[in-house]
Amino acid sequence: MPPTLFISDLHLSRERPALVEAFRALLAGPVREAAALYVLGDLFDVWLGDDQLHDPLAAGVATALSASADAGTRVYLQRGNRDFLLGERFARAAGATLLPDAIVHPLYGTPTLLMHGDQLCTDDLKYQRFRAWWADPSHRRRFLALPWFARRGIGAMLRSASRRANMGKPETIMDVSADAVVAAMREHRVARMIHGHTHRPARHELVVDEARCERLVLADWYDRASYLRVGEEGIEARTYEGSSRG
Numbered sequence: 631m632p633p634t635l636f637i638s639d640l641h642l643s644r645e646r647p648a649l650v651e652a653f654r655a656l657l658a659g660p661v662r663e664a665a666a667l668y669v670l671g672d673l674f675d676v677w678l679g680d681d682q683l684h685d686p687l688a689a690g691v692a693t694a695l696s697a698s699a700d701a702g703t704r705v706y707l708q709r710g711n712r713d714f715l716l717g718e719r720f721a722r723a724a725g726a727t728l729l730p731d732a733i734v735h736p737l738y739g740t741p742t743l744l745m746h747g748d749q750l751c752t753d754d755l756k757y758q759r760f761r762a763w764w765a766d767p768s769h770r771r772r773f774l775a776l777p778w779f780a781r782r783g784i785g786a787m788l789r790s791a792s793r794r795a796n797m798g799k800p801e802t803i804m805d806v807s808a809d810a811v812v813a814a815m816r817e818h819r820v821a822r823m824i825h826g827h828t829h830r831p832a833r834h835e836l837v838v839d840e841a842r843c844e845r846l847v848l849a850d851w852y853d854r855a856s857y858l859r860v861g862e863e864g865i866e867a868r869t870y871e872g873s874s875r876g
């Protein structure tokens with residue numbers, strides 16, 4: 631059976647064209663052989679609404695993803711904390727299925743909880759307040775009704791405020807809370823979860839209610855393209871040097 635690939639935290643933007651190329655190469659390479667591709671959030675460095683598809687980079691990413699879908703790889707998208715305004719219009723353009731923020735999918739027989747991971751950083755109260763505010767559909771609607779230039783301005787302001795805030799935060803606050811991980815595993819009755827967001831790729835083992843569980847954390851794309859390959863044979867983290875990178 632073909633493998634399933636997981637990526638997150640690409641933060642694609644015009645500032646880093648090499649990564650956009652690496653993403654295209656990944657789609658044209660390993661993704662073609664895969665049964666499914668899961669993007670677990672922060673595909674884009676910022677998403678201000680689906681009319682961002684007017685941006686050639688965004689449109690190109692959607693087209694490349696939909697080519698993968700057309701070639702037979704199922705494409706699933708989750709929203710991250712940078713692109714939480716990704717909507718159905720983008721998903722349609724990308725030939726992708728937009729998933730809720732936390733969902734259990736069976737992977738080769740193992741029910742696996744999938745999420746971006748920001749919701750596990752419960753010690754970061756300031757960020758969780760921000761997240762709760764944006765979770766309100768009326769707040770989202772109001773923001774999305776603003777003209778493009780206004781959203782772009784507000785987005786830039788929020789990003790620089792978040793950078794300033796994160797500089798002052800202790801490392802532990804920026805990671806997931808152990809209690810939140812256990813609570814999520816219990817709530818969704820799973821022994822395995824995969825998430826991104828923290829940029830701390832790892833395979834953690836833990837015991838929840840006497841059951842052995844594991845938590846797989848995806849790598850970001852700041853230095854190199856990487857993905858997690860899940861197959862019948864097991865799980866493997868891989869980096870990817872696309873042929874078009876050079």
Ligand SMILES: [Mn+2]
Nearest residue numbers: 672710711827
């Ligand atoms: Mn994130």
